[in-house]
Structure formats: structure tokens, C-alpha cells
Amino acid sequence: MCVAGNFTLSPFWKSAVYDRFLKKDILEIGDLIFAKINGVFRCQHFFDFHINIQNYDEVKKYINKGIKFQFYYIDQNLYENIKVWCDENNVNLKVIDSWSAPKLKLLNNIANYLNNECGMQTKKNYKNYQKNKNNFAFLDSKSNNVCELWDDVLKIDECSWKYRENSNMKSLDREDLQYQKFLFNNHEDSFLNVIYKDNIPLAYSLFFKNNLTKQWYAVKWGASDLGRKYYAGFFCLYNHLEKLEKMEGIVDIDFWGRRNSTYDSLKNCENDRYHILVSK
Numbered sequence: 001m002c003v004a005g006n007f008t009l010s011p012f013w014k015s016a017v018y019d020r021f022l023k024k025d026i027l028e029i030g031d032l033i034f035a036k037i038n039g040v041f042r043c044q045h046f047f048d049f050h051i052n053i054q055n056y057d058e059v060k061k062y063i064n065k066g067i068k069f070q071f072y073y074i075d076q077n078l079y080e081n082i083k084v085w086c087d088e089n090n091v092n093l094k095v096i097d098s099w100s101a102p103k104l105k106l107l108n109n110i111a112n113y114l115n116n117e118c119g120m121q122t123k124k125n126y127k128n129y130q131k132n133k134n135n136f137a138f139l140d141s142k143s144n145n146v147c148e149l150w151d152d153v154l155k156i157d158e159c160s161w162k163y164r165e166n167s168n169m170k171s172l173d174r175e176d177l178q179y180q181k182f183l184f185n186n187h188e189d190s191f192l193n194v195i196y197k198d199n200i201p202l203a204y205s206l207f208f209k210n211n212l213t214k215q216w217y218a219v220k221w222g223a224s225d226l227g228r229k230y231y232a233g234f235f236c237l238y239n240h241l242e243k244l245e246k247m248e249g250i251v252d253i254d255f256w257g258r259r260n261s262t263y264d265s266l267k268n269c270e271n272d273r274y275h276i277l278v279s280k
Helices: 011-020 053-064 076-088 110-116 120-135 146-158 175-185 225-229 232-248 261-266
Strands: 026-029 032-037 040-043 069-075 092-106 137-140 190-197 200-209 216-223 251-254 269-279
Touching: 011 032, 011 175, 026 053, 053 069, 053 269, 069 076, 076 092, 076 269, 092 261, 110 120, 110 232, 120 232, 120 261, 137 232, 146 175, 146 190, 146 200, 146 216, 175 190, 175 200, 175 216, 190 232, 200 225, 200 232, 216 232, 225 232, 232 251
Parallel strands: 040 069, 216 251
Antiparallel strands: 026 032, 032 040, 069 269, 092 251, 092 269, 137 190, 190 200, 200 216
């Protein structure tokens, strides 16, 4: 298995799974790694990757023993490959969810795009950002201490509605450890942006990169309760996209979103994405 650039195949990503889950709840099949979540082994790799015949054979052995597997956030190509294998091997495939994942591809001028080519609400929010951005500080991992920035991200996460509803990173099977390991160990292919007012962290935006296709992914995005009052989440994301254009010369980003109105309002293209269950 290896689409080399897919960050969810990296050794840092894989080792972080062991930081998050008990060893008895982790299953490795060849290069694939699964974690047991709610009684089902969920693949911890996303988007598009190759599953070789040996891995398929091992998966089938477990399925014949009554074990179920989930593949989340997989792209059309991988979905079709798994479906063909299931049809040929009398394995049941159930689509848990499917949707159009929003993406943005621009050769230049993100400011013009946000000002003139998006919906009215995005235009309004971006103009508000342009008018007020000098009242805030924007610090990113390319120029600042990533450990300190990440500490502020966790503070933001704990001062938001996500914390109260148990959907912050630490509550979601310690998602923070998954992102932290890649962020701390792969400076080139990670990009964190945090917005502050009066030295108080208000919102953050985290991007990871596929170093083969050069496409970035919006991995995580959030704002504190105070940040939401300042529209800091929007401001941080817009600033991040501007920085991405300045750094790369283009904007090529998969928002990794699922029915997210903000990401949908920013997209100019999309691709099909799936959650699936395979079982006996």
C-alpha cells in the first residue's frame, strides 16, 4: 500500500494511532491499521490508497470470523475498488453515508475570488475580515513555535461549544494526539494558523499536505466562544488561505468537509466521498 503523499499513510500518523487507542483495540493488516470504535474496526487511513490482494485476503479471513470493518472518508476510486472486491468475494458492503466533498482550486487571487465569486454571506464575511484584520494577530507554524501554538489550539477547543457537547478533539478518541504527532514531526507538510486578540487565542485552522499531489487538506478548524463573537473562525480561515496562496503561488485545498455550509460556500469543485461498512 502506498500513495506516498497521503499523510494518513505516514509513519507519524500510524504511530499516533497507538497513542490514542489501547493496543488490544488496534488491528494491523499488512500496511493497514484499524482501531476498534464502538465494536467495529475502523480504518485509520483516508481518501485514496491502494489495498493489495494479500491485505484483502486477510480482511476476508477476519470478516468470515464475524468481524466488521469500516472505511471512512474514502474517495470514489477506493470506494469502487472495494465494491468490486466485495462483489467478487460475496462480502456485504453498506454505504453508511455519501456526499460531495468541497474543494477549492485557484491559480491566483484568492482575495478576488472571496470578494466577487462566492455567495453573499462569504463576501460579507470576507469584507468584514479585510476591514478588521489589523485588530488581530495571526501567528502560524511556519514562523512561530509550533508547541506554543498547539497549546493555544487546545485552549480554544476547551473554551468552545465542542467541549460542552463532548465533540472537542480530546473527547473524540483523543484526535488531538493524531494531529499533534504529524504537526510536530512534519514541518514541511503541515501548516497551523492561530488568531489572537489582546494575546488571547480565539480560533485556529490546521492544514496538512499530500506531498505527492501537492494538495492541502483542511484537517481541523475551530473557534472559542469569545472568538465566535469576533467572527474569528472566519477571519483565521481567510487569513490562512491568503497565506497558502502566498506560500504556494496557488490555492489547492480539499476542505475534508461533510455538509459544512462554510466550506460549501468556498468551493469551486468537489468529489464524491464515502463512509462504508464491510461485513459478512
